[in-house]
Amino acid sequence: MLGRYDRGSPGGEAxxxxxxxxxxxxxxxxxxxxxxxxxxxxxxxxxxxxxxxxEAYSTPEAAMQRLKAIGLAG
Numbered sequence: 001m002l003g004r005y006d007r008g009s010p011g012g013e014a015x016x017x018x019x020x021x022x023x024x025x026x027x028x029x030x031x032x033x034x035x036x037x038x039x040x041x042x043x044x045x046x047x048x049x050x051x052x053x054x055e056a057y058s059t060p061e062a063a064m065q066r067l068k069a070i071g072l073a074g
Contacts, residue, residue: 013040016056018049034058036065 014029023046031040035055048057050066057063067073 014043016043016046018051018054018056020051023049032056034062036062 012029012031014025014032015027016032017024017026025043029043031042032046033039034041034057035050035053037058039058041056041058046056048060048063049055050057050063053066055066057066064073
């Protein structure tokens, strides 16, 4: 997980590479955007993402909504 110093300078949107159970900050920032809702997700609060699509989700419901939209969930 990210430490206090891995997040970089305060403010702004981070660029993150998502892996299986891990993530790597490519461009420092304090948040990423939910791919479904567009809302800001603090890096410390980020729990849901897709490795295949390299997308972050604010909630499990947002992740499920994306899966339904691409036809992977019923």
